[in-house]
Amino acid sequence: MSIDPKQPSLLNWRTLWGLLFVAAVIWSLHLAGLFERDQVNVGGWTLVVRFLLAAFSPELSSEFLHLTLEATLQTLTYAVCGTFFSVLLGLVGGVLSSEVWWLSKGFQAYWLAVRAFLAIPRAIHELIWGLFLINIFGLDPLVAVLAIAIPFGAITAKVFAEILDETPRTSLLALLNSGVSPLNAFAYSLIPQAFPNLLSYTFYRFECSIRSAAVLGIIGAGGLGYQILLSLQSLRYEQMWTFLIALVLLSGATDFWSAMLRRQLGATSRLDLNVLNLSQRQKPLDQDHRLVSLSLFGVIVLLIFSFWYVKADFTKLWTPRTAQLLAGLIQDSFPPDISQLSQVLTLAAQTLAMSLLAITIAGIGGILLSFPAANNFLLPGGILDPGRNSHLGTAVLVFTRFFLLFTRAVPEPIWALIFLFVFFPGILPGAIALGIHNLGILGRLMAEVTENLDQRAARSLKALGATGSQVFLYGVLPCTLPRFVAYILYRWEVCIRATLIVGFVGAGGLGRLLTEQLSSFDYRGVIATLICFICLTFLVDLISATVRRTLR
């Protein structure tokens, strides 16, 4: 056949990025020293065995359970207060950085300026904010609340702005044209229209706040993270497991509540929140207003309780001493000290390698575990329904989901400390810790992709006699893989920021340098390192966005 269309070359963007990725992983493994040094500390295995055995006998004395409850409430209240302030900041910032607000005021491009300004607090991790704030407020719960509120407020502002800009504008314009002032017009049109989406996102942020509140424990802010760290360092694993279980329960309950509520509000799934695609938003099928109103009531009770329980000294916010300390800190920090630049650059390369290895582990593991965790896969009537022995499918589903929940509920630095039992300090244990934590998050996100998959194509393949594995290969993987890659790239952006917090517990990279500089009060060095780190995160964002665009 001479007129056959020519087969397209295998050399396209997809294979190019694939090859670059493989090269980058090899480079990262090289930087991690995998090919030269011995990585495993053989003596650590006995500790690992002790640690794992302790899981079967968590400390359950009533006195200790009381302590656990206190720590859990502390973490919860940090998260609640932090979310409250971040939503306040987010609402103000969101309106101010939305295109539609400035259009309604008659100005043009101010929203871009506000957005650019908000990018800075967003780029700095909660933990760094926490360490800065400790220097101003001392060890006060205020530190934990603000350390969550500031960066999350900036993130929420960005997302709220995007939601407002994507909401249909006709009713807003109608009000504006009849002479209503922009603020009132917003309050009566755009905000109520966007309310379900805003609320969904708020709850998603609350899930994130719980995790952050736990992580902030490791800088001394108290709560579950702090207690886990203490019991881990003093080798009291039985106690540590009790705290871990409490954290998994808290985190799992929050996820469950939030997911249920979001389904009621119109099924904005976690995915769409992350890679905002609200146009696909489904109409809620049967709204159960009781759940929504009950939740709102619960939120109010939780807020009052939290502000009472957290005992943060909010007056410190406006005392002259705070202003003095802040001014002093800023004075000490400038100009940045660039004398260590070559060291900083080496560590930046290591940090990049750590994030690459972490996302490789998380991506591959997440893909593999996402399928058994999806509720339309192995179960009866699912895509790969094995036909017989449906109990096995259910057991696999429950086990995988629990595993994913556990891996994402344990904060990254705790994973890092556990892996530091058996690995010598370096970027490898950090990468594994980040990888395991993100595996739990990615696995759940990807399971949702499979659950939302249009199954008609897969069923038509089944109808023509394809085996289960072939249906998977032709009818499932081609549809899910592009979204998987998009979420992996998005998670990579999160990973590079989280390298800091595993660095804090000794896993190498810029985070470790930052810890040393902070503990020796070398603020000029801190600023130089931070600037380099922020540039690195912007670089990763840029690569991720470029890859996503060319793969679309």
Next chain:
Amino acid sequence: MDSNLSSNIPVPIFELKNVNKQFGSFQSLININLQIQAGDRVALVGSSGAGKSTLINLLNGTLQPSEGEVWVLGRNLASLRPKSLRQVQQQIGTIYQQFHLVDNLRVIHNINAGHLGRWSFLKAAVSLIFPRDVETAARALKQVGMLEKLYQRTDRLSGGQQQRVAIARVLVQNPIAILADEPISSLDSERSREIIQLLRQLSQDSGKTLVTSLHAFEYAHTYYQRIIGLRQGRILFDAPAEAVSPAMVEALYRLKD
């Protein structure tokens, strides 16, 4: 089946015996008895909700009847082990209203999916990177008149083009019988006529059995030998096309009893 064999009557391709199908409390098909012989060209007509799609899905083994038996190629589908069921399904090609192609794959892979019943897993996997049996796929695509689209992504094609790809997939599958479930309901009238003509020609050329469910009666009358009228889950008539009178058609689409 013994009686059939001894009296030398060929085994029907499809046979439904006292079939009922229920979805929850909804009776989709009621007491259906039906035989379709090799080489038959049958149109299933009736308004939406009459049970046409359910019937098609019973015939290709996607659904199981609530009561009664579905026999395909002389085998009772309910008694088959998964592997034998797949072997029977390999002989039945289905075309759908919404095409049911894998959007993200190139046309060639969607066509090659017709081989899946025969291919090993390894061959299927390799083919996604280095397409196998390109000539067979190209020949099938040429038959439906779209050779130039072989390496296009499927979701970039128009509805009519996607339906042609689905037909090319069935050609590659090379089944004994072709089922088409409302193949033209998503297409404009010009495209509809082309697709129906194409289906008839393919079945005539190769002697394949063709069962098509259609919403519109006109095409059934022009292009099919035998018409089965379904109304509210029951067979209202089953007759040669020329024997179907306007009164029968009117009864089929009448709103109330």
